Amino acid sequence: xxxxxxxxxxxxxxxxxxxxxxxxxxxxxxxxxxxxxxxxxxxxxxxxxxxxxxxxxxxxxxxxxxxxxxxxxxxxxxxxxxxxxxxxxxxxxxxxxxxxxxxxxxxxxxxxxxxxxxxxxxxxxxxxxxxxxxxxxxxxxxxxxxxxxxxxxxxxxxxxxxxxxxxxxxxxxxxxxxxxxxxxxxxxxxxxxxxxxxxxxxxxxxxxxxxxxxxxxxxxxxxxxxxxxxxxxxxxxxxxxxxxxxxxxxxxxxxxxxxxxxxxxxxxxxxxxxxxxxxxxxxxxxxxxxxxxxxxxxxxxxxxxxxxxxxxxxxxxxxxxxxxxxxxxxx
Amino acid sequence: xxxxxxxxxxxxxxxxxxxxxxxxxxxxxxxxxxxxxxxxxxxxxxxxxxxxxxxxxxxxxxxxxxxxxxxxxxxxxxxxxxxxxxxxxxxxxxxxxxxxxxxxxxxxxxxxxxxxxxxxxxxxxxxxxxxxxxxxxxxxxxxxxxxxxxxxxxxxxxxxxxxxxxxxxxxxxxxxxxxxxxxxxxxxxxxxxxxxxxxxxxxxxxxxxxxxxxxxxxxxxxxxxxxxxxxxxxxxxxxxxxxxxxxxxxxxxxxxxxxxxxxxxxxxxxxxxxxxxxxxxxxxxxxxxxxxxxxxxxxxxxxxxxxxxxxxxxxxxxxxxxxxxxxxxxx
Numbered sequence: 001x002x003x004x005x006x007x008x009x010x011x012x013x014x015x016x017x018x019x020x021x022x023x024x025x026x027x028x029x030x031x032x033x034x035x036x037x038x039x040x041x042x043x044x045x046x047x048x049x050x051x052x053x054x055x056x057x058x059x060x061x062x063x064x065x066x067x068x069x070x071x072x073x074x075x076x077x078x079x080x081x082x083x084x085x086x087x088x089x090x091x092x093x094x095x096x097x098x099x100x101x102x103x104x105x106x107x108x109x110x111x112x113x114x115x116x117x118x119x120x121x122x123x124x125x126x127x128x129x130x131x132x133x134x135x136x137x138x139x140x141x142x143x144x145x146x147x148x149x150x151x152x153x154x155x156x157x158x159x160x161x162x163x164x165x166x167x168x169x170x171x172x173x174x175x176x177x178x179x180x181x182x183x184x185x186x187x188x189x190x191x192x193x194x195x196x197x198x199x200x201x202x203x204x205x206x207x208x209x210x211x212x213x214x215x216x217x218x219x220x221x222x223x224x225x226x227x228x229x230x231x232x233x234x235x236x237x238x239x240x241x242x243x244x245x246x247x248x249x250x251x252x253x254x255x256x257x258x259x260x261x262x263x264x265x266x267x268x269x270x271x272x273x274x275x276x277x278x279x280x281x282x283x284x285x286x287x288x289x290x291x292x293x294x295x296x297x298x299x300x301x302x303x304x305x306x307x308x309x310x311x312x313x314x315x316x317x318x319x320x321x322x323x324x325x326x327x328x329x330x331x
Numbered sequence: 332x333x334x335x336x337x338x339x340x341x342x343x344x345x346x347x348x349x350x351x352x353x354x355x356x357x358x359x360x361x362x363x364x365x366x367x368x369x370x371x372x373x374x375x376x377x378x379x380x381x382x383x384x385x386x387x388x389x390x391x392x393x394x395x396x397x398x399x400x401x402x403x404x405x406x407x408x409x410x411x412x413x414x415x416x417x418x419x420x421x422x423x424x425x426x427x428x429x430x431x432x433x434x435x436x437x438x439x440x441x442x443x444x445x446x447x448x449x450x451x452x453x454x455x456x457x458x459x460x461x462x463x464x465x466x467x468x469x470x471x472x473x474x475x476x477x478x479x480x481x482x483x484x485x486x487x488x489x490x491x492x493x494x495x496x497x498x499x500x501x502x503x504x505x506x507x508x509x510x511x512x513x514x515x516x517x518x519x520x521x522x523x524x525x526x527x528x529x530x531x532x533x534x535x536x537x538x539x540x541x542x543x544x545x546x547x548x549x550x551x552x553x554x555x556x557x558x559x560x561x562x563x564x565x566x567x568x569x570x571x572x573x574x575x576x577x578x579x580x581x582x583x584x585x586x587x588x589x590x591x592x593x594x595x596x597x598x599x600x601x602x603x604x605x606x607x608x609x610x611x612x613x614x615x616x617x618x619x620x621x622x623x624x625x626x627x628x629x630x631x632x633x634x635x636x637x638x639x640x641x642x643x644x645x646x647x648x649x650x651x652x653x654x655x656x657x658x659x660x661x662x
Contacts, residue, residue, distance in 0.1 A: 003649075005554055006555055007554075008526060009515060009527075010511060010514050011514060012555070012642050012643070013555070013643050014557055014643065014644045014645075014646055015644070015646065016646050016650075017645050017646065090554075091537075092533055149639075151635045156636070157633040157634065157636065157637075166637070168641075170641065170643065174640070174642050175641070176639075176640060176641050177640075183341050184340060187339070195340060195423070198423050199339070202422045202423055202424075206422075222338070223338075224339075224343070224345040224347075276639055302485075302486070302487070302488040303634060304487060304605060305482050305487070305607050306409070306488075306497070306499050308605055308628065309478045309480050309508075310476075310508065311344075311506040311510075312343070313343075313346070314345075314346045315346065318334075319347070
């Protein structure tokens with residue numbers, strides 16, 4: 001069972017994943033590369049993953065061929081689903097058992113390496129699965145937060161190339177989420193408005209950082225983006241929780257996400273990237289001060305001593321230039 | 332002139348480095364590799380760096396041969412030394428000019444790639460330069476914080492292999508520093524003691540995470556370390572500011588730092604790593620609640636979507652195991 005330990009200085013939690021099979025000597029070698037051989041995510045290899053949690057299917061039964069999207073537990077989970085938290089102290093330190101969920105959303109049965117290989121309709125289905133998994137897991141009262149994210153490319157942390165996303169559910173609200181919520185709460189307390197709603201208005205009015213301006217969603221390069229070509233997708237309608245997005249608002253989200261990723265892949269020649277859905281914690285609903293959104297971060301620059309020591313980031317591409325470049329991509 | 336922009340959600344500052352010569356197309360290619368050819372840091376190439384700020388010399392004058400340690404401005408500075416801050420708003424956003432300092436400490440005139448190639452006496456001299464540069468720059472009232480750090484290896488953000496450190500001075504206290512200070516302040520307000528002093532006591536008493544226990548310094552793997560083999564060096568004597576360490580306490584620091592790095596290099600076969608000196612801001616002195624220290628983070632794991640989205644880290648090597656491994660290194 002992994003252990004959750006809290007850094008007493010910053011309050012940040014760390015997962016000490018003792019059961020992932022790592023020995024000190026495993027770290028002598030170079031970073032893992034993505035296996036080009038056998039793929040456990042391909043159709044026909046359903047028995048090479050843990051038993052499926054959910055699937056959208058054309059035909060067939062559980063753990064057989066015939067699916068379009070498939071959700072399975074991560075074979076090497078960061079957190080484990082069984083048991084209680086057993087919160088305790090060790091002198092000045094705090095620790096609990098590493099209880100949570102770690103699921104993989106396999107986005108297609110074919111061996112493709114980019115989400116953009118799928119149609120907007122298929123991506124919409126993936127987003128529906130995201131939402132359903134969050135709604136299912138938030139019923140478990142041990143759990144506080146669910147993070148949906150995607151790692152593409154070895155540099156961005158992917159270990160398999162077959163296109164997939166992940167969901168990690170944690171028993172505490174992560175520090176990054178807490179800080180984002182606090183920032184928005186402070187703005188709301190002072191001004192009585194949602195910070196992200198204000199940001200949307202200003203971005204649309206300014207225009208220079210906008211990449212895609214849809215009916216329901218806007219994609220733009222954030223004013224203080226940490227990474228070159230960092231781009232956020234914000235829903236125009238205020239809503240704090242991603243899992244509450246009605247189905248009628250998923251088709252355009254799928255289109256905008258696909259369009260943005262096509263532009264990034266074209267402009268940067270298939271860069272490594274992460275995307276992350278920022279949503280309110282499970283215990284919150286319909287918050288006036290928080291606004292869910294999706295952040296895409298291409299991984300083109302290194303995080304070095306300065307960034308680790310300060311939280312400052314050095315972004316060598318002004319967001320206005322990145323947005324202009326992405327707007328002008330010929331697809 | 333680079334621009335400092337503040338993220339309105341988190342309060343994090345970003346340096347938009349428009350003058351580093353990056354165009355969007357520069358990011359299509361793979362990460363930069365360390366040049367194996369001409370080295371501007373080697374003795375005899377003094378005219379290939381900006382004019383030196385300081386040096387310890389055997390002989391010779393400014394910008395000539397004969398030095399042992401040499402400090403020069405970074406040729407591609409993240410922040411620039413000239414001018415005022417010109418703080419202003421842009422709608423909901425905050426921005427100021429990218430004023431600060433960015434210096435390189437070239438640790439030796441020979442082309443060696445590891446700090447551990449130098450004797451403890453030479454490393455002590457480097458530490459003295461660190462301290463002198465901080466003391467010099469804190470006289471400039473525009474500046475709020477100075478970060479000393481080292482990037483080793485391409486993965487850790489180094490772009491030149493000749494062993495060197497960097498000093499970046501910022502006009503605002505970085506968010507990471509602020510949070511660390513706040514955490515320590517909260518502990519002190521509640522308990523009336525320094526958190527790091529308590530940590531030291533517990534670590535020495537427990538022993539399982541200690542790597543080196545010296546007279547004046549302890550090196551240990553932190554209880555909630557984010558990275559495999561992360562190790563901190565703490566001075567046993569409480570002091571908030573690194574630049575106030577008396578010269579009599581630098582020799583052992585140099586020895587412990589060298590010993591620790593030798594152990595890491597041996598155990599992990601010359602891993603990429605960063606080290607960072609955590610010290611109180613320029614405006615603070617002799618704080619009861621903060622304790623300067625040095626953090627070494629080997630860069631063996633990837634930072635992926637989960638880490639960016641939550642601030643959680645997954646550490647596959649328990650700190651106790653890492654410390655045991657490092658203690659037992661045969662040198």
